[in-house]
Amino acid sequence: MSPPAAELPPVxxxxxxxxxxxxxxxxxxxxxxxxxxxLQFYRWMVFGRVTSNRMVALQRQxxxxxxxxxxxxxxxxxxxxxxxxxxxxLLGSYREFLCYHxxxxxxxxxxxxxxxxxxxxxxxxxxxxxxxIVLGTQVLHAVGLAQAIKYQKETHVxxxxxxxxxxSEGDFNEALNFAGVYQAPVxxxxxxxxxxxxxxxxxQTAARYLADRGQGFGVPACLVDGNDVLAVxxxxxxxxxxxxxxxxxxxxxxxxxxxxxxxxxxxxxxxRPQDELExxxxxxxxxxxxxFLKDRxxxxxxxxxxxxxxxxxxFDEALAAYEALPPRAPHQHFEYIYADLxxxxxxxxxxxxxxxxxxxxxxxxxxKLDHGTSN
Amino acid sequence: xxxxxxxxxxxxxxxxxxxxxxxxxxxxxDVGQNGGVFRVxxxxxxxxxxxxxxxxxxxxxxxxGTSLGMAMYGLRPVVxxxxxxxxxxxxxxxxxxxxxxxYRSGGVFTAPLVIRAPxxxxxxxxxxxxDSVEAYYMHLQGIKxxxxxxxxxxxxxxHSAIEDPDPVMFLEHMKxxxxxxxxxxxxxxxxxxxxxAVVKEGNDVTVMAYGAMVKVALEAASQVEQAGEATxxxxxxxxxxxxxxETIVTSVSKTGRAVVVHEAARSGGVGAEVxxxxxxxxxxxxxxxxxxxxxxDTPFPVPKLEDFFIPNPDxxxxxxxxxxxx
Numbered sequence: 001m002s003p004p005a006a007e008l009p010p011v012x013x014x015x016x017x018x019x020x021x022x023x024x025x026x027x028x029x030x031x032x033x034x035x036x037x038x039l040q041f042y043r044w045m046v047f048g049r050v051t052s053n054r055m056v057a058l059q060r061q062x063x064x065x066x067x068x069x070x071x072x073x074x075x076x077x078x079x080x081x082x083x084x085x086x087x088x089x090l091l092g093s094y095r096e097f098l099c100y101h102x103x104x105x106x107x108x109x110x111x112x113x114x115x116x117x118x119x120x121x122x123x124x125x126x127x128x129x130x131x132x133i134v135l136g137t138q139v140l141h142a143v144g145l146a147q148a149i150k151y152q153k154e155t156h157v158x159x160x161x162x163x164x165x166x167x168s169e170g171d172f173n174e175a176l177n178f179a180g181v182y183q184a185p186v187x188x189x190x191x192x193x194x195x196x197x198x199x200x201x202x203x204q205t206a207a208r209y210l211a212d213r214g215q216g217f218g219v220p221a222c223l224v225d226g227n228d229v230l231a232v233x234x235x236x237x238x239x240x241x242x243x244x245x246x247x248x249x250x251x252x253x254x255x256x257x258x259x260x261x262x263x264x265x266x267x268x269x270x271x272r273p274q275d276e277l278e279x280x281x282x283x284x285x286x287x288x289x290x291x292f293l294k295d296r297x298x299x300x301x302x303x304x305x306x307x308x309x310x311x312x313x314x315f316d317e318a319l320a321a322y323e324a325l326p327p328r329a330p331h332q333h334f335e336y337i338y339a340d341l342x343x344x345x346x347x348x349x350x351x352x353x354x355x356x357x358x359x360x361x362x363x364x365x366x367x368k369l370d371h372g373t374s375n
Numbered sequence: 376x377x378x379x380x381x382x383x384x385x386x387x388x389x390x391x392x393x394x395x396x397x398x399x400x401x402x403x404x405d406v407g408q409n410g411g412v413f414r415v416x417x418x419x420x421x422x423x424x425x426x427x428x429x430x431x432x433x434x435x436x437x438x439x440g441t442s443l444g445m446a447m448y449g450l451r452p453v454v455x456x457x458x459x460x461x462x463x464x465x466x467x468x469x470x471x472x473x474x475x476x477x478y479r480s481g482g483v484f485t486a487p488l489v490i491r492a493p494x495x496x497x498x499x500x501x502x503x504x505x506d507s508v509e510a511y512y513m514h515l516q517g518i519k520x521x522x523x524x525x526x527x528x529x530x531x532x533x534h535s536a537i538e539d540p541d542p543v544m545f546l547e548h549m550k551x552x553x554x555x556x557x558x559x560x561x562x563x564x565x566x567x568x569x570x571x572a573v574v575k576e577g578n579d580v581t582v583m584a585y586g587a588m589v590k591v592a593l594e595a596a597s598q599v600e601q602a603g604e605a606t607x608x609x610x611x612x613x614x615x616x617x618x619x620x621e622t623i624v625t626s627v628s629k630t631g632r633a634v635v636v637h638e639a640a641r642s643g644g645v646g647a648e649v650x651x652x653x654x655x656x657x658x659x660x661x662x663x664x665x666x667x668x669x670x671x672d673t674p675f676p677v678p679k680l681e682d683f684f685i686p687n688p689d690x691x692x693x694x695x696x697x698x699x700x701x
Contacts, residue, residue, distance in 0.1 A: 120481020129447070130479045134471045140437060141472070144444020151400065151426060151450065158444075171468070174437035181432055336482045337517050339540035342569070342617035 016255060017235055018225040022283040024291030031234045035298045041082060041229050042293055043307050045074035045286050048098035050311045051107070052260070054319075055114060059264040063323070065116040068094040072227070072259030073191055075285030078102065079224075079232025080189045080254070083240045084159060089127040089145050091138040092161035094263075095191065099161060100128050107318040115322060120336070136162060136169030139188065143175045146184035146249075157243040159187040159236070165196025167213065168204050176217040176251060185243035187236060188219075188251045191226060193258035194280075198271040211253035219249050226254030227285035257283065330356055376558045381551050384526035384559045385415050385491075388533040389453065391563050393423045396451060399537065401428045403438055403455030403491075412457055413493060413552055435464035439490065443473050446488040451537060459494035459546055460506035460675075473542045474517035488543075489536045495548035495587055496638060496685045499678040505549070506675045507639030509585075512544045513616040513648070519568055520544045520615040524589035526557040528613060531566030539568060548586040571619035572611045573626065579605035580632035580698050583623065583649055585612040588636045588686060595691035605699055615645055623649060624656045631662040632698035636686050641669040666694040 019028035033041075052071055058064035070077065077098035084090060090103045097110060104126035113119040119130035132138035142160030149156050166172055167190055179186050190210050194201050207213065214221025220242075224235045232254055239250035257280035261268045268277075293299035334341060334349045341349070379387070392399045401416055407430040410417030420428040431438050435456055442452035456462045462469070469490070476486045496505040512520045519541055523529035529547070536543040574589060575596060584592040589611045596607035608626050612619065627633045633653060635646035646667040653665060668686045676684045 118481045119479060120483065122480060122483055124483050129476075129484060134467060137440060137468060137472050140440025140468065141444040141447070143437075144441030144446075145448050146444070147441060148445040148448035148450050151445075152448075170434075171436055171440055174432070174434040175440070177432050177434065178437050178441055336478045336480075338477070338519075339485070343620060344617055 016223040016225050017231045018228050019230045019234065020228050020288055020292050022227070022288055024288055024295060026292070028231065031230060031237070033230070033233075038293060038298055041078050041233070042286075042289055042299060043311075044078045044082075044098065044102055045229065045289060046307050047101065047311050047314075048074040048077055049286055050308060051101075051315055052097070054312075054315055056260075056264055058319070064111070064114055066263050066265050067114050068097070068263045069260040070095055070097055072257045072280065072284065073193055074098060075229040075289065076189070076191045076226035076232050076254040076256045079226075079229045080159065080161060080236045080252075082233055083237040085156070086125070087127065087154075087156045088240075089142065089156065089158040090161070091129050091132065091142045091145075091158070093132045093135055093138060093163065093166065095163060095193075096131060096161045100131065103128050107315065108321050111318055111322040112325070117325075117328065118332075118336075135166040136171040136175075138162070139166070139172050139175035140178070142186050142188075143179045143182075143184050146179065146186035146243075147182055149185055150182070155244050157185045157187060157240055159189060159240070161189045161191060163196060164190060164192040164194070164201050164204055164210060165199065166190075167210050173213070173217075176213060176219050176249075179249035180218040183246075183248035185246070186249045187239045187243055188249065189236065190251070190253045191256055192253055193226075193256050194276075195258055195262070195268075195272065197262040197266060198268075209253055211251055214251040219251050221251035221253070223253050223255065226256030227283050227288060229285060229289050256285070259284070376560055378556045379526050379559045380553045380556050381523070381526040381529045381547065382413060382415050382553060384530040384557075385533055385547065386417060386419070387559070387561065388530045388537075388563075389416060389419060390422065392451075392453070392534070392537050393419060393427055395563075396537075398449060398451040399427070399453060400445065400450055401453050401455070402431050402442075404431060404433055404457045406430060406455050411455060413549070415491070415547075415552075416455065435461055436468050439465040439468040439473060442488045442490075443468065443476065443486050446486045446542075447476065447484045451487060451489075453489045453491065453537060456490060456492040458500075458504045459492035459508045460503055462490070462492055462508060466511070469512070469518065469542075469544075470515055474515045477517060477541070485540060486542045487540050489533075489545055490543070491545045491547060493547045493549045493552070495550055496675060496681045497550040497587065499681070500549070502675075502677050505681070507637065507670070509544075509546055509615050510639055510644045513645060518542045518544055519617065520546065521568060521613065522546045522548070522586040522615055523613065524548075524551065524584075524586055524611050525555075526559050528566055528572070528611075530559055531564050532568065532613065534563055535565040535568050538565065543568070546586070550587045566613070569614045569617045569619055571613055571622040573608060573622065574611045575607065575609040577606035577608035577630070579607065579630055580634065580695055581608045581610060581623075581626040581630045582634045582636060582691065582695065583610045583612055584636040585615065585645070586638070588638055591686055591688050591691055592636050594688035595695060598688060598692045599695050604696075607695060612645070612649075618648065618652065620652050620656065623652055627653050628657045628660040631660050633661070634666040634668060634691065634694045634698060636668045636691055638670050638685050640672045641667060642672050644669060663698045663700075666698055668694045
């Protein structure tokens with residue numbers, strides 16, 4: 001790999017990039033984006049909100065496994081994903097549900113993974129790995145992908161998302177360091193949503209900003225209002241362009257807020273001050289962008305309603321397909337451990353199937369017996 | 376045919392792969408200009424350039440995590456962890472990521488990468504350098520674990536490891552690096568992963584070992600045979616995961632006696648698994664309980680104590696004698 005650039009990165013500006021205020025006022029230079037694309041951004045954000053709420057409801061009904069909701073982070077998700085091209089890679093954790101949708105992972109596939117199934121149908125060409133569970137590990141994978149892209153002399157980039165909690169992991173820091181040393185075409189987007197389950201941001205690090213980490217690793221970094229989709233889109237676009245041009249990595253801290261719980265297994269009322277939630281509800285990224293679009297007559301009330309209805313229908317369709325999936329057969333559990341089954345796995349599979357058949361036969365027999373007794 | 380040490384044999388395999396496969400990259404701590412602390416990668420950076428053979432920051436998890444990204448992109452990283460005992464720093468990347476990528480993605484993404492790491496006692500390294508780590512990795516699912524015992528096998532097995540579609544942990548015993556030479560063909564050849572070798576035939580007792588313990592087992596066998604008591608079969612397991620059960624079972628069924636030797640601590644070790652295989656598949660062939668000659672359940676000792684810890688031919692010969700007692 002080529003040696004690192006000699007010049008030092010710019011010192012991080014103590015400034016959060018913002019284009020639209022929470023009230024919908026334009027305070028920065030608007031990026032040149034056609035109205036149709038602005039509407040697409042909005043539609044994606046609504047998609048995130050609607051699907052997240054429906055996934056939570058499904059979990060409550062016992063139709064889906066534990067789900068990590070993303071309400072409040074739709075602006076960051078759309079802004080960080082929209083600048084990517086098809087052959088770029090995007091890795092994330094469970095909170096990057098919406099990013100993955102935009103990048104092209106079918107809703108059906110994500111429903112499957114959240115439903116507790118193997119994520120065996122992410123299309124490879126989409127460039128997303130099954131969402132990460134062990135936080136921070138994916139950040140290193142993205143750097144490796146970016147190194148490989150550079151080695152192959154291609155111009156794709158790797159973008160990786162993680163949360164504020166993951167920045168405390170060793171892997172996150174090793175990843176920034178490797179990216180700086182090898183000048184890998186990678187963009188790190190940290191969605192600082194204020195909380196890592198119940199641990200507030202101030203207990204993750206004494207640093208002023210998570211973006212301050214960049215300087216220590218020689219990686220240019222910036223702060224952006226994560227609830228301002230256009231601001232995120234702009235800084236990520238610039239970082240992607242830099243990476244594509246061979247100018248190396250960028251760290252972006254998107255300041256946002258998790259309006260919901262960590263997951264469906266979490267109860268944030270145990271630790272989160274109510275007034276903080278109220279304050280951030282006023283900064284909702286969807287409300288803000290809707291105001292912006294309506295003020296400019298890009299979105300009408302009717303169109304807005306139509307978007308919600310359309311997404312509901314899209315979700316219904318994917319859900320029906322997911323719920324129609326036949327149950328997994330136990331032998332499938334053995335298929336993807338190695339390229340070929342080892343003799344041990346072959347034997348273990350045969351034994352398990354044999355034992356399960358015996359068990360299920362016994363169950364059937366017991367059922368018959370009960371039936372006979374009650375008659 | 377050149378007469379090579381294990382270091383030279385491995386270097387030759389790496390050079391061949393770099394030359395013939397543009398996907399192969401070699402990286403790790405000090406593997407570039409310095410050629411690695413054991414000089415296993417000596418000269419490779421000069422020959423193949425800094426894009427193919429390069430130094431990394433001092434961060435084991437970083438090495439493994441980035442190699443996974445490269446492997447899933449289609450490259451064939453062959454990384455070096457400077458000492459296997461330092462691989463604990465990368466254990467999560469190996470255990471939760473490298474070994475599970477194929478499973479998690481239903482085979483859409485895979486991690487064909489090789490992790491080379493020196494291990495083992497007898498060379499007076501500072502403390503915490505010599506640990507035998509194989510049982511930790513054997514217990515994972517989705518990775519293969521290879522431990523060669525000689526230069527010829529090291530080269531053939533390394534070619535197989537690099538060609539393998541699954542991740543491979545390739546553990547090189549430090550004591551073997553330069554302790555003896557063998558005739559090694561310069562051209563490429565492979566030795567199948569998952570196959571043990573009967574390195575010495577015998578009829579009365581089977582001794583199973585791997586890595587540096589193969590030589591110890593052979594010396595013990597020779598002691599016993601010189602006394603004229605019995606003939607000893609010695610098996611070099613070569614691959615710890617997946618274990619070659621057929622070779623073990625065939626031999627023990629024939630001899631009815633078995634001794635397992637490893638330098639690693641006893642409990643939960645490779646020996647325990649070998650004995651479980653014997654129990655499951657040829658218990659009724661046994662004439663005596665199976666013996667284990669291993670390191671004790673202590674940390675690998677400081678240099679002044681390591682000679683007491685590492686199994687030697689006398690201890691192995693005594694274990695063989697115990698299986699031969701009437």
